[in-house]
Amino acid sequence: MESATSSDAAAALARLKAEGQRELTRQEAARRRRALHGVADSFAQVLSDRGCASLQHRAADTLQVNLGLYCNQACNHCHVESSPLRVRENMDAATVDRVLEVLENSIRHGVHTLDLTGGAPELNPHFRRCVTRARQLGVDVIDRCNLTVLCEPGQEDLASFLAEHRVHVVASMPCYNQDTVDKQRGDGVYERSIAGLQQLNAMGYGQPGTGLVLDLMYNPAGASLPPAAFSLEAAYKRELGSRFGIQFNSLLTLTNMPIKRFADRLHQSGQTEAYMRTLLDAFNPATTEGVMCTRLVSVRWDGALFDCDFNQQLDLPPQAPKRSIFDISSTQDWTGCGVTTDLHCLGCTAGAGSSCTGTVV
Numbered sequence: 001m002e003s004a005t006s007s008d009a010a011a012a013l014a015r016l017k018a019e020g021q022r023e024l025t026r027q028e029a030a031r032r033r034r035a036l037h038g039v040a041d042s043f044a045q046v047l048s049d050r051g052c053a054s055l056q057h058r059a060a061d062t063l064q065v066n067l068g069l070y071c072n073q074a075c076n077h078c079h080v081e082s083s084p085l086r087v088r089e090n091m092d093a094a095t096v097d098r099v100l101e102v103l104e105n106s107i108r109h110g111v112h113t114l115d116l117t118g119g120a121p122e123l124n125p126h127f128r129r130c131v132t133r134a135r136q137l138g139v140d141v142i143d144r145c146n147l148t149v150l151c152e153p154g155q156e157d158l159a160s161f162l163a164e165h166r167v168h169v170v171a172s173m174p175c176y177n178q179d180t181v182d183k184q185r186g187d188g189v190y191e192r193s194i195a196g197l198q199q200l201n202a203m204g205y206g207q208p209g210t211g212l213v214l215d216l217m218y219n220p221a222g223a224s225l226p227p228a229a230f231s232l233e234a235a236y237k238r239e240l241g242s243r244f245g246i247q248f249n250s251l252l253t254l255t256n257m258p259i260k261r262f263a264d265r266l267h268q269s270g271q272t273e274a275y276m277r278t279l280l281d282a283f284n285p286a287t288t289e290g291v292m293c294t295r296l297v298s299v300r301w302d303g304a305l306f307d308c309d310f311n312q313q314l315d316l317p318p319q320a321p322k323r324s325i326f327d328i329s330s331t332q333d334w335t336g337c338g339v340t341t342d343l344h345c346l347g348c349t350a351g352a353g354s355s356c357t358g359t360v361v
Contacts, residue, residue, distance in 0.1 A: 008289070039276045043341040046280070052288045055339035057307075060331040062104050064115040064309060064356070067091045067124035069301065072152055073186055086119070091301040096126040099131050099299060105138060105330040115296070116354065117144040118308065122158055131165050134329050141167045144217075144356075148189055148195035163203035163212055169199070170252065170356075172352040173216040176239040176300035180221055197246045206247040214247075217358075219254045223266060223275040225282060225351050226253035229359055252346075252358030257278075257310050257347040287353030290360040293339050297331045305341045309356065311354075316340050 019071025039044050047054060068090030091099075103114055105243075114134040121127050121143060134141050143162060150158050162169060173193060175181050181190040216236060220226050232249035240246040256262045258275060266272040293308040303325040306312035313328035320337040322328045 043345040059110045062113040065299045067121040068161035069119045071119040095303045100191040109332040111138045115142040120149045157200040168213045229253045255354035257349045279350045282350035287349040287360040292355035
C-alpha cells in the first residue's frame with residue numbers, strides 16, 4: 001500500500017483541488033440536484049411511463065466487491081473518486097474473510113463470479129488471497145485493472161499471478177490515442193497502460209487458444225453516449241495491434257454515469273440538464289431486463305451492501321432489510337427484494353444499455 005509515492009499523492013491532491021473535488025455546500029448540492037432532476041421526477045416514474053416493471057433482485061450470479069478507494073491514479077471521470085490519497089478506505093482482513101464465507105455459501109444459489117474492483121483492487125493487501133480462495137472454490141474472478149498498477153513497485157509479478165489463477169482481466173482503456181487517455185487519466189498514463197497490456201500479452205492474455213481473457217473498457221471522454229461497441233472494437237484492435245502488437249478479446253463500452261467527478265464536470269460546464277436529457281431521450285425499455293443490479297450484490301470496502309456499484313458510490317441504501325455482509329448468509333437473502341433507483345439509472349438504460357459487463361442489449 002506504499003506504492004504510490006509522495007509526489008504522486010501531491011500531484012493528485014493538486015489535480016483534485018483544481019477540478020473542484022471538495023465537499024459541496026448544502027446550497028450547491030441542492031442546485032446540482034435540481035439540475036439532475038430537470039428532465040424527470042424519478043426513474044421509477046420513467047419506468048412506469050414507458051410500461052416497464054420496477055426493478056427487483058433475481059438470484060444473483062455475481063458478488064461484486066469494492067476492495068477500497070486507494071488507487072495510484074486520480075482520473076477526472078472516476079465515479080468512485082479514488083486516488084492515492086485514499087489509503088485508509090481499504091477493506092480489512094475481517095471483512096474479506098466474511099466476503100469469502102458469503103461467496104462460498106452463495107455458490108449453490110447460482111453465484112459463479114467474484115468481481116473485484118476499486119480503486120485499484122490489486123493494491124489491497126488481501127487482493128491475492130481473495131483471488132486464490134475464489135479460484136479454489138471454482139468461482140470465476142474478474143479483476144478491474146487500471147493497467148498502470150502493473151508498473152507499480154511491488155507489483156512486478158502481478159501479471160504472472162493473474163495468469164496463474166486464470167483471472168479475467170477487464171482493463172480500463174478509454175481510447176487508443178495518447179492525448180485522449182492522458183487528458184482523462186493523467187500525464188504518462190497512456191505509456192504505462194501500453195506497457196501493462198504488453199505484460200499481459202506476454203503472459204498469454206488476449207492470445208488465441210490460451211483461455212486467458214483480456215477485455216478493454218471504453219467510456220466517452222465527454223457528455224455523450226458511447227458509439228456502437230463492434231465498430232469501436234475493430235478500431236481499437238487495428239490501432240493497438242498495428243502500433244504496439246497488442247491483442248485483446250473484446251471491447252466493453254460504459255456510459256458515463258452522472259455521479260461524483262463526472263457529475264462535477266457536467267455541472268462546471270453547465271451540461272448537466274442537457275446530458276440528462278440525452279440519457280432520457282435514449283431510454284430503451286429492452287435494457288431493463290438485463291441491467292446488472294438485478295443479478296448482483298455489491299459490497300463496499302467497509303462491508304456495507306448496495307444494489308450496484310453506482311448506488312454504492314452515492315450511498316443509496318438498498319430496499320433489502322439486511323444491509324451488511326455480516327448480516328447475510330448468502331446472496332439468496334436479497335432475492336426478490338426491490339432495487340433502489342434514482343435518475344442516474346438512466347445511464348444504464350440508454351441506447352444499448354450499460355453495465356460493468358458492457359452493453360445490455
